[in-house]
Amino acid sequence: MIMEESIAAAMDHSELHLVNDLAQLPLMTQWVEEIGERAQLAPGELFNLTLVIEEVVVNVMNYAYGDRTGMPVDLCADFTASGLVVTLSDHGMPFDPTAAQEPDLDLPVEERPIGGLGIMLVNKLTRRVEYARQDDMNVLTLYF
């Protein structure tokens, strides 16, 4: 019985440990496809999950650590009764993406800023996003 419970727990949780190197993104895509399969997501839901996780991971890889390389970017997924919950953690400088301002969509194309689109997609394609600074880590929790 204990063994069955621990197998069940392992099935409900998955982790991926990356470093801040964009060359590792294919590993992230593969991991997201695996958790999408386990959560039995529809193709559109898998697209959104992949998009949101790419946006937040790329942001951390590009900006959290400045010039420091080989720094940890950790993901974990939990399959809960109310849906999939993905947590992204890094030890970089404090940054709360939920407090970032979304770009003005009414600007003409010539004046459109190049940045800020990622957080807009994250906010629209998740049920909820929570940020916490815990033990010198940025912890971003995404509820799908």
Add this chain to the structure above:
Amino acid sequence: MKLDINNTPDTIYATLSGRLDTAASSDFSRDMMPMMDDASKHIVLDCSQLEFISSSGLRLLLMLRKQTIAQGGDITIKGVNDAVKQVFTITGFYALFNFE
């Protein structure tokens, strides 16, 4: 990601297929140079085989759109699937391009 370009005197016909994510964006940035250089033309970008796009890809399409405005050309995007269309809509990009 794969970008095929057929450059004719008035119109550039391009076909974008696969995934335009961050991992593919440096290749796309290089491969789209013929369109950037000739942005006074009408560009028709067939996206019917485009499976995925993230904000890295959108940024490059916005650069191309700005270049067409600077040079007097325009872009028509054809055949985007529903998931990709949703990304264009959420980010307000739908209003920036002609869609067919």
